[in-house]
Amino acid sequence: MVATKMYELGAKANLIRTLYMFGLQQAETVGEENVFDYSIGNPSVPPPQAVSDAIVELATKYSPMEINSYTPAMGLSEVRQGLADYMNKTYGAELKADNFYLTCGASASLSIIMKALIEQDGDEVIIIAPYYPEYKTFVTVPGGKVVIVPPDTKHFQLDIEKLEAAITPRTKAVLINSPNNPSGMVYSAETLTKLGDLLREKSQELGHPIYLISDEPYREIVYDNIPILYVPKFYKDSIILYSYSKSLSLPGNRAGYILVPGGVEDGKDVYTAVIGAGRALGFVNMPNLYQHVILKCMGMTSDFSVYDQNRKTLYNNLSEMGFDCVYPSGAFYLFMKAPDGDDMQLMENGKKINLLLVPGTGFDCPGYVRISYCKQPEMVERSLPVFQKLRDMYK
Amino acid sequence: MVATKMYELGAKANLIRTLYMFGLQQAETVGEENVFDYSIGNPSVPPPQAVSDAIVELATKYSPMEINSYTPAMGLSEVRQGLADYMNKTYGAELKADNFYLTCGASASLSIIMKALIEQDGDEVIIIAPYYPEYKTFVTVPGGKVVIVPPDTKHFQLDIEKLEAAITPRTKAVLINSPNNPSGMVYSAETLTKLGDLLREKSQELGHPIYLISDEPYREIVYDNIPILYVPKFYKDSIILYSYSKSLSLPGNRAGYILVPGGVEDGKDVYTAVIGAGRALGFVNMPNLYQHVILKCMGMTSDFSVYDQNRKTLYNNLSEMGFDCVYPSGAFYLFMKAPDGDDMQLMENGKKINLLLVPGTGFDCPGYVRISYCKQPEMVERSLPVFQKLRDMYK
Numbered sequence: 001m002v003a004t005k006m007y008e009l010g011a012k013a014n015l016i017r018t019l020y021m022f023g024l025q026q027a028e029t030v031g032e033e034n035v036f037d038y039s040i041g042n043p044s045v046p047p048p049q050a051v052s053d054a055i056v057e058l059a060t061k062y063s064p065m066e067i068n069s070y071t072p073a074m075g076l077s078e079v080r081q082g083l084a085d086y087m088n089k090t091y092g093a094e095l096k097a098d099n100f101y102l103t104c105g106a107s108a109s110l111s112i113i114m115k116a117l118i119e120q121d122g123d124e125v126i127i128i129a130p131y132y133p134e135y136k137t138f139v140t141v142p143g144g145k146v147v148i149v150p151p152d153t154k155h156f157q158l159d160i161e162k163l164e165a166a167i168t169p170r171t172k173a174v175l176i177n178s179p180n181n182p183s184g185m186v187y188s189a190e191t192l193t194k195l196g197d198l199l200r201e202k203s204q205e206l207g208h209p210i211y212l213i214s215d216e217p218y219r220e221i222v223y224d225n226i227p228i229l230y231v232p233k234f235y236k237d238s239i240i241l242y243s244y245s246k247s248l249s250l251p252g253n254r255a256g257y258i259l260v261p262g263g264v265e266d267g268k269d270v271y272t273a274v275i276g277a278g279r280a281l282g283f284v285n286m287p288n289l290y291q292h293v294i295l296k297c298m299g300m301t302s303d304f305s306v307y308d309q310n311r312k313t314l315y316n317n318l319s320e321m322g323f324d325c326v327y328p329s330g331a332f333y334l335f336m337k338a339p340d341g342d343d344m345q346l347m348e349n350g351k352k353i354n355l356l357l358v359p360g361t362g363f364d365c366p367g368y369v370r371i372s373y374c375k376q377p378e379m380v381e382r383s384l385p386v387f388q389k390l391r392d393m394y395k
Numbered sequence: 396m397v398a399t400k401m402y403e404l405g406a407k408a409n410l411i412r413t414l415y416m417f418g419l420q421q422a423e424t425v426g427e428e429n430v431f432d433y434s435i436g437n438p439s440v441p442p443p444q445a446v447s448d449a450i451v452e453l454a455t456k457y458s459p460m461e462i463n464s465y466t467p468a469m470g471l472s473e474v475r476q477g478l479a480d481y482m483n484k485t486y487g488a489e490l491k492a493d494n495f496y497l498t499c500g501a502s503a504s505l506s507i508i509m510k511a512l513i514e515q516d517g518d519e520v521i522i523i524a525p526y527y528p529e530y531k532t533f534v535t536v537p538g539g540k541v542v543i544v545p546p547d548t549k550h551f552q553l554d555i556e557k558l559e560a561a562i563t564p565r566t567k568a569v570l571i572n573s574p575n576n577p578s579g580m581v582y583s584a585e586t587l588t589k590l591g592d593l594l595r596e597k598s599q600e601l602g603h604p605i606y607l608i609s610d611e612p613y614r615e616i617v618y619d620n621i622p623i624l625y626v627p628k629f630y631k632d633s634i635i636l637y638s639y640s641k642s643l644s645l646p647g648n649r650a651g652y653i654l655v656p657g658g659v660e661d662g663k664d665v666y667t668a669v670i671g672a673g674r675a676l677g678f679v680n681m682p683n684l685y686q687h688v689i690l691k692c693m694g695m696t697s698d699f700s701v702y703d704q705n706r707k708t709l710y711n712n713l714s715e716m717g718f719d720c721v722y723p724s725g726a727f728y729l730f731m732k733a734p735d736g737d738d739m740q741l742m743e744n745g746k747k748i749n750l751l752l753v754p755g756t757g758f759d760c761p762g763y764v765r766i767s768y769c770k771q772p773e774m775v776e777r778s779l780p781v782f783q784k785l786r787d788m789y790k
Binding site: 001002004005006007008009010011022042043046047051052055056058059060063064065067068069070071104105109110111112115116117118119124134137138141142172208209243249250251252253254257265269270271272273274275277279280281282283284285288289290334352 | 396397398399400401402403404405406431437438441442447449450453454455458459460462463464465466499500503504506507510512514515516529532533534537548567604605645646647648649660662664665666667668669670671672674675676677678679680682683685719737768
């Protein structure tokens with residue numbers, strides 16, 4: 001009596017959540033301090049103090065109507081103007097308030113943009129492995145077809161030839177995610193240049209633009225002072241999805257945006273369809289109070305030094321133990337090779353000693369596991385001998 | 396290059412918003428004080444002080460992680476338990492925390508429940524005229540077919556015979572809305588009894604339950620001390636949609652729930668499909684901070700006495716002028732007959748004197764206009780001579 005696909009999505013927890021639930025169960029048996037849960041990618045550092053300060057100011061100095069009433073569907077104009085000013089200053093962009101559509105976070109942005117772009121069953125969206133598993137849901141639910149580009153396991157950049165082979169006349173968009181979940185890799189300027197060149201060429205060949213959808217919830221979480229690149233500079237038909245879940249550690253309050261820069265072909269139509277999709281799906285507007293919060297905290301981030309510390313601890317120690325790790329340049333994930341290539345078995349071996357690692361199979365990249373190091377550093381330190389135990393199983 | 400239907404939804408403002416925008420334009424020409432805008436149904440009374448107090452308490456006494464982190468998809472268990480306790484105490488219900496799924500407001504609830512229930516193109520959902528126009532969007536977008544029951548213009552209750560005639564083997568659900576937007580009518584116990592009897596009979600005949608979806612954003616806004624009825628007592632296969640937009644005047648912060656009571660046939664499947672639909676559409680969770688707010692403000696409402704005052708002023712004066720009005724028992728709408736039966740012309744006549752009334756045609760109930768009296772009482776008083784001018788056009 002209910003929609004089968006929705007029932008299945010509701011009933012079936014993904015691998016990550018299943019592991020996380022296993023960890024909670026184990027904690028009850030062996031004690032929380034003996035479970036080393038690297039499964040879920042939840043921010044472990046608090047939002048900056050400015051967030052709490054902004055909330056108090058809004059609740060005490062603004063009229064209750066102002067912070068609780070509907071906003072326009074695309075968000076308050078002063079917030080969108082603030083975003084444009086910030087992006088223009090930071091990335092030398094040329095954006096206006098009307099390029100931004102505020103959303104209830106990254107998942108909302110993904111759901112809305114796919115609903116806005118996918119016209120009919122069979123429209124194709126290309127996804128690059130390894131990828132966040134929910135991408136497939138957001139493409140297929142509105143009727144799109146997922147086309148997967150196999151991972152570049154050499155550099156964890158982008159295998160341009162394989163991408164080229166994946167493009168067909170039905171290709172509507174290519175979805176990228178850098179800094180990447182789960183690999184921790186950040187696309188280089190070289191990669192983005194090649195990507196832009198290919199998409200320009202193919203768009204011209206096909207006679208319609210292939211939109212590049214850049215999902216950037218980890219944009220500011222990069223290490224070793226590598227620069228943050230503004231994707232539309234490499235390819236003008238780029239649409240950016242952003243979320244404050246990671247940058248301001250606000251995942252529970254649903255804040256993000258879809259950015260359709262002025263140069264995008266048929267960009268006004270895309271923006272209008274985004275408004276329509278937001279309406280059709282029942283989003284109404286991004287929570288009003290948090291629209292004000294992000295304006296007041298523009299350009300701020302949580303303190304990511306803890307992530308950097310964990311990154312170094314894990315990368316250095318695991319490498320020393322003989323694990324083969326992808327050097328992480330961004331996000332809060334370390335991607336580690338299964339010594340015998342069997343990531344599912346590596347997960348099982350980890351579970352035996354309450355060390356929870358997510359198999360790459362879940363990200364369409366078997367042979368690796370994802371280590372989410374958004375954790376307390378003392379837990380990370382205590383987990384090192386447990387990793388050694390895991391390593392010893394492969395001697 | 397974009398999805399046609401989404402483009403159309405984004406490009407086409409509805410009648411209500413078009414009128415509202417006209418009012419803003421007129422205000423610039425003739426002055427705000429000379430525009431009598433009864434178009435939009437936005438709460439005009441502030442949230443209770445307890446809302447601001449709760450926000451300050453949460454931002455200062457709770458850890459920032461606690462109020463900003465993800466919550467479970469269905470909402471925090473203590474909030475859902477609080478809801479169950481409140482409903483059990485208030486309506487003698489027998490609910491548990493696990494019957495509630497918190498949502499980002501009424502539109503989200505509608506979008507999610509339709510996505511969860513509608514299995515295939517052609518599944519039918521019955522809507523009773525007059526109705527909130529967006530209902531059609533939320534049924535058709537996931538592939539459902541809308542079947543409309545014509546209005547009962549005698550009592551603005553429910554024409555049971557016409558409803559019976561609308562039921563087919565494809566009927567998945569009947570959607571009701573009491574207190575009603577736009578008629579201001581509240582279903583009586585007699586109406587609900589007849590409705591329950593019919594749906595029980597028809598469900599048995601068809602061999603599957605017809606779900607009764609009760610959309611109740613105006614639940615507590617009732618007048619003359621009429622009782623608030625708990626719909627599942629009349630028909631066990633009832634699913635309740637609730638929103639805090641009106642009761643706590645929080646429309647911009649997206650707070651509501653879907654309630655699937657324990658007695659609902661295949662209720663566990665419905666609830667699971669709701670979780671799946673929320674996930675598929677990208678909702679993740681109701682904003683965390685406001686989950687805590689509604690728990691702290693459980694059972695409170697804004698001060699509705701202003702609405703009641705406006706209701707009496709308008710009903711009494713307009714009736715005296717010779718307008719034929721539906722006596723409003725709930726919500727903040729007065730439904731008024733066009734003297735010559737032409738509601739579109741009545742809207743046009745109103746626009747000439749900057750009196751903005753929404754034609755019933757937009758609610759599939761031509762011949763009437765909706766007057767949204769969630770306004771300042773002094774504006775309502777000043778509008779009376781303008782209504783008289785409108786009446787005089789029909790002499």
